[in-house]
Amino acid sequence: MSDTRTRIEEILKSHKVLLFMKGTRQFPACGFSNTVVQILKKEGASFETFNILADPEIRQGLKDYSSWPTYPQLYVDGKFVGGCDIVTEMHQAGELSAVLSGATAS
Amino acid sequence: MPSVDTVHEVQALLQAAFAGAPGAHVEVTDLTGTQDHLQAIVVSPLFAGKTRIEQHQMVYAALGDLMRGPIHALALTTRAS
Numbered sequence: 001m002s003d004t005r006t007r008i009e010e011i012l013k014s015h016k017v018l019l020f021m022k023g024t025r026q027f028p029a030c031g032f033s034n035t036v037v038q039i040l041k042k043e044g045a046s047f048e049t050f051n052i053l054a055d056p057e058i059r060q061g062l063k064d065y066s067s068w069p070t071y072p073q074l075y076v077d078g079k080f081v082g083g084c085d086i087v088t089e090m091h092q093a094g095e096l097s098a099v100l101s102g103a104t105a106s
Numbered sequence: 107m108p109s110v111d112t113v114h115e116v117q118a119l120l121q122a123a124f125a126g127a128p129g130a131h132v133e134v135t136d137l138t139g140t141q142d143h144l145q146a147i148v149v150s151p152l153f154a155g156k157t158r159i160e161q162h163q164m165v166y167a168a169l170g171d172l173m174r175g176p177i178h179a180l181a182l183t184t185r186a187s
Contacts, residue, residue, distance in 0.1 A: 032179065067163050069173035070180070085182050086158045 004061035011058070012078040017047040017100060020062055021072040025049045032084040033072040039091045040074075045100045076100065112141040112176050116169060123168035124150035129187060137181070145181040153186040 012018065017040070023029030025037050040047050052059040052071055063069055066080045074081040076099055081087065090096040117134040125132050131149040146165065153161045161184035166173055173180070 067166070068159075069166050080159065082159055083162070086162065089158065 004057055005065065008058065008061055008065050009078075011050065012075055015048040016077055017045055018075045019047055019049045019072055020052050020058070020075070021049050022051070022053050024051050029053060030071070032070075035084050036072045036074060036087050039087060039096070040100075043091065043097055043100055076102075112136075112172070113144065116144060116146065116172065116177070116180075119168055119170075119172070120146060120148055120165065123164075124148050124152055127151040137179075142176060142178040143181075144177060144179070145183075147183045149185045149187065151186060153184055156186075158184065 019025075019033075019036060019040065021028065021030070021033035021036065023033060028034035028037055037049070050058070052062070059071075062073060066073060068080065068083060070083055072084055072087075074083075074087050081099060082090065087096065090099070113134050113136050117132060120132045120134065124130055127150060129149070129151060131147070133147040135145040137143045137145050148161075148165060152164070156164070162182055165182060165184060169177070169180075
């Protein structure tokens with residue numbers, strides 16, 4: 001379990017804007033994951049994706065790490081930003097670009 | 107297979123957790139008719155002062171094991187008022 005946590009923290013440290021999703025950005029395997037990919041593209045954000053379907057350990061471990069039971073999950077600077085609903089709300093409210101640009105500027 | 111009563115179960119759990127206060131409102135809809143893609147709108151004074159993430163985490167905590175199996179997707183809207 002603590003190994004999983006260490007792995008998660010290393011993955012989070014490796015990318016400023018990181019989307020844990022079902023599938024990949026080219027081939028999203030879930031409509032909600034695809035929604036967030038499209039929003040990040042619209043925001044012009046540079047981001048990495050992690051396919052949790054290919055990694056059962058992270059798939060379960062990250063749920064415990066974030067107290068969040070579903071995917072996708074968006075992280076900026078290692079901090080959990082939200083799932084599909086929250087990211088969509090932030091995008092529509094114009095709040096997401098500040099969070100994303102804070103990440104790319106630093 | 108999801109239980110045919112997942113919607114009612116979710117409605118009951120959320121009502122028990124959040125609808126005790128005045129002005130609270132819980133509305134659960136089955137988006138696909140298959141009992142596993144649900145939408146929930148939860149308005150509760152208990153959310154006051156909480157971030158969206160904290161509000162959604164409170165909802166997930168109230169649903170417990172339902173989120174680990176029967177519910178594939180839950181479109182969630184939470185507000186304090």
